[in-house]
Amino acid sequence: MYKYNEFDTAFLNERNAQFRAQVERRIDGSLTEDEFKPLRLMNGLYLQLHAYMLRVAIPYGTLNSAQMRALAEISEKWDKGYGHFTTRQNIQYNWPKLRDVPDMLDALAKVGLHAIQTSGNTIRNVTADHFAGAAADEIADPRPVAELVRQWSTDHPDFQFLGRKFKIAVTGSSSDRAVIKAHDIGLRIAERDGKAGFEVIVGGGLGRTPMIGKTIRDFLPKPDLLPYLEAVLNVYNLLGRRDNKYKARIKITVHENGIDKIRSLVEEQFLLIRPTFSGVDQDMLRDIETAFAAPTWQQKPLTAYEDAYRVDPVFRSWADTNLSAHNADGYAIVTISLKAHGATPGDATADQMRLMADLAERYGHNELRISHEQNVILPHVHKSDLPLIHAELQRADLGTANIGLISDIIACPGMDYCALATARSIPVAQEIATRFDELKLEHDIGALKIKISGCINACGHHHIAHIGILGLDRAGVENYQITLGGDATMTAAIGQRAGPGFSADDIVPAIERLVYAYLDLRTDPSEEFLQTYGRLGLAPFKSALYPEVQAPKVRAPEVSANAA
Amino acid sequence: MPSPFTPKIVTASDLLDGDVIYQTEDDRWSRNLTDAEVITDEAHSQIRLLDAERQNIALVGAYLADVNIGANGPEPVHFREDFRRTGPSNYSHGKQEGASNV
Numbered sequence: 001m002y003k004y005n006e007f008d009t010a011f012l013n014e015r016n017a018q019f020r021a022q023v024e025r026r027i028d029g030s031l032t033e034d035e036f037k038p039l040r041l042m043n044g045l046y047l048q049l050h051a052y053m054l055r056v057a058i059p060y061g062t063l064n065s066a067q068m069r070a071l072a073e074i075s076e077k078w079d080k081g082y083g084h085f086t087t088r089q090n091i092q093y094n095w096p097k098l099r100d101v102p103d104m105l106d107a108l109a110k111v112g113l114h115a116i117q118t119s120g121n122t123i124r125n126v127t128a129d130h131f132a133g134a135a136a137d138e139i140a141d142p143r144p145v146a147e148l149v150r151q152w153s154t155d156h157p158d159f160q161f162l163g164r165k166f167k168i169a170v171t172g173s174s175s176d177r178a179v180i181k182a183h184d185i186g187l188r189i190a191e192r193d194g195k196a197g198f199e200v201i202v203g204g205g206l207g208r209t210p211m212i213g214k215t216i217r218d219f220l221p222k223p224d225l226l227p228y229l230e231a232v233l234n235v236y237n238l239l240g241r242r243d244n245k246y247k248a249r250i251k252i253t254v255h256e257n258g259i260d261k262i263r264s265l266v267e268e269q270f271l272l273i274r275p276t277f278s279g280v281d282q283d284m285l286r287d288i289e290t291a292f293a294a295p296t297w298q299q300k301p302l303t304a305y306e307d308a309y310r311v312d313p314v315f316r317s318w319a320d321t322n323l324s325a326h327n328a329d330g331y332a333i334v335t336i337s338l339k340a341h342g343a344t345p346g347d348a349t350a351d352q353m354r355l356m357a358d359l360a361e362r363y364g365h366n367e368l369r370i371s372h373e374q375n376v377i378l379p380h381v382h383k384s385d386l387p388l389i390h391a392e393l394q395r396a397d398l399g400t401a402n403i404g405l406i407s408d409i410i411a412c413p414g415m416d417y418c419a420l421a422t423a424r425s426i427p428v429a430q431e432i433a434t435r436f437d438e439l440k441l442e443h444d445i446g447a448l449k450i451k452i453s454g455c456i457n458a459c460g461h462h463h464i465a466h467i468g469i470l471g472l473d474r475a476g477v478e479n480y481q482i483t484l485g486g487d488a489t490m491t492a493a494i495g496q497r498a499g500p501g502f503s504a505d506d507i508v509p510a511i512e513r514l515v516y517a518y519l520d521l522r523t524d525p526s527e528e529f530l531q532t533y534g535r536l537g538l539a540p541f542k543s544a545l546y547p548e549v550q551a552p553k554v555r556a557p558e559v560s561a562n563a564a
Numbered sequence: 565m566p567s568p569f570t571p572k573i574v575t576a577s578d579l580l581d582g583d584v585i586y587q588t589e590d591d592r593w594s595r596n597l598t599d600a601e602v603i604t605d606e607a608h609s610q611i612r613l614l615d616a617e618r619q620n621i622a623l624v625g626a627y628l629a630d631v632n633i634g635a636n637g638p639e640p641v642h643f644r645e646d647f648r649r650t651g652p653s654n655y656s657h658g659k660q661e662g663a664s665n666v
């Protein structure tokens with residue numbers, strides 16, 4: 001697996017020492033909060049509703065066992081014994097004390113982890129398909145490219161003070177699991193005439209103005225990547241608006257100028273920049289690729305797996321939902337659900353983290369991944385080891401068989417933690433999961449993605465959910481708005497608003513009505529929710545949500561930008 | 565006629581651990597809303613907020629929050645302040661854990 005080099009280590013140590021001194025100066029009063037805030041944010045330290053929060057980057061979602069163990073230890077030593085995995089493939093600690101944060105950062109640096117560029121108007125943690133290097137449908141592992149971009153963008157002098165944060169995602173497959181169309185730049189590894197390259201997508205984003213990214217270059221030869229990205233960033237730096245924070249993302253630049261104008265400006269820039277890249281970056285990339293080489297696969301009989309699959313219905317149900325096709329014979333990708341019914345989506349206790357680290361070490365070539373769907377992945381597991389793994393996961397409350405189902409919900413921290421929230425999101429997820437578990441319906445319902453955000457910033461990806469839920473504050477009361485038909489894949493789409501919002505008490509029954517409507521409307525169990533929605537549109541779902549259609553007394557309030 | 569003044573308290577986050585704190589009448593900071601000084605007058609509220617903002621070393625982000633006066637003293641008006649007072653609602657592990665203030 002890829003290891004950071006000495007330069008990275010020295011850089012991290014220096015940054016941490018700097019921040020330690022800044023924390024001391026804040027505590028002794030030499031720095032005011034106004035002076036300190038940008039410094040702490042640069043180091044991933046936020047102040048939330050009840051405590052500080054430290055956001056640790058997990059570049060392209062890849063961890064080894066030692067790193068996962070370190071995350072567990074840190075949570076026990078300096079937090080409340082758990083961590084929260086997020087849609088940005090980060091882990092967040094919700095309860096650090098200011099004085100302890102420098103020690104936490106040092107402990108992270110020992111295993112090559114850090115909190116740099118997890119915040120601020122920089123190029124953020126580069127995300128990638130969580131099945132990278134393992135997926136059966138993969139053209140190439142996207143992580144070397146993600147790592148190259150990370151090295152190029154980290155501390156890049158031109159990109160420390162962008163107009164706004166900038167997020168890049170990479171996928172190496174034809175199917176998109178990295179939500180590349182909702183990122184500032186999305187890269188899809190592609191092939192043309194036997195040559196490797198990328199489809200480059202630009203201007204996607206969620207937040208208060210959701211936009212689906214547009215293709216700016218349908219095929220970019222692989223060696224041209226960094227000069228091309230630099231050209232995009234230069235054009236953004238030049239054209240991007242700095243007068244209004246809400247219009248500063250590149251999605252607005254693309255929207256206001258049109259993709260064609262952006263494209264021609266980028267191509268112009270690109271021609272100027274390309275000669276300044278000597279090819280060193282391609283040598284670097286080759287080295288990185290070697291470091292990411294696939295493990296040596298083993299040939300073992302599959303009997304243990306096949307027997308368990310035949311005789312153990314609990315194992316079979318888990319195998320049917322939580323395994324994905326691997327590119328090596330006899331192997332599977334295991335998704336470990338951090339969505340036990342009624343639990344907080346994305347939370348893992350220190351013991352659970354340690355168990356996952358142990359399993360990865362024993363059975364999984366020492367590799368773990370964090371998905372943007374807030375689950376943990378063992379990317380390389382031989383099928384013969386699956387029954388043992390499943391048994392251990394079950395003992396640790398990690399054996400829930402619900403990946404891709406209605407209870408596999410993405411939920412942002414919402415008002416239980418987040419200072420920006422207008423409503424809670426986690427409890428809504430907990431209630432939906434508990435309710436559908438009671439109904440024993442979720443396997444029958446099949447593939448269905450619910451995503452919940454606690455404010456219009458959309459950290460919970462609600463716009464691109466099959467069923468999206470957005471928590472708002474309506475005159476001092478929590479109110480939940482439903483959007484339908486969003487899609488996070490290569491056929492990305494923003495969901496449509498279904499109508500007036502629901503109170504905290506009414507939102508779960510509303511979701512229930514919606515799901516029953518789908519069960520009635522689908523042609524047969526193979527027609528997924530999104531397909532039924534695509535076939536029939538909003539109308540039948542709307543009547544399920546609002547059965548009392550006759551002249552609603554209160555007009556639907558429009559969502560306004562400042563909904564609070 | 566000017567609308568009547570909604571009673572207020574001064575609240576902030578503790579500098580060292582980020583915990584929710586409330587300004588008391590005798591210029592201490594309590595973790596407990598019931599200890600908070602209830603301010604019933606606009607001019608005084610501004611003075612008390614300035615008092616808080618001067619304490620760079622103790623706290624972060626002081627502001628005035630509306631309260632109702634209940635049987636046990638101040639009660640939050642807005643649900644956000646209610647969560648700040650008690651801790652996360654997904655399960656008990658914030659202030660509510662082992663606290664006598666709820």
Ligand code: HEM
Binds near residue numbers: 420
């Ligand atoms: C509690 C601290 C957090 C703060 C202060 C925060 C702040 C924000 C803000 C202001 C935006 C809107 C950006 C824009 O439209 O320009 C945003 C978007 C986003 N955040 Fe967060 N967020 C937090 C937590 C999270 C968490 C926990 C996740 C992952 C679960 C996350 C992932 C995202 C994503 C995916 C987006 C939308 C994508 C985009 O940038 O367009 N954030 N966040």
Ligand code: SF4
Binds near residue numbers: 415456
């Ligand atoms: S969507 Fe809003 S409430 Fe949720 S984490 Fe982001 S900023 Fe906080």
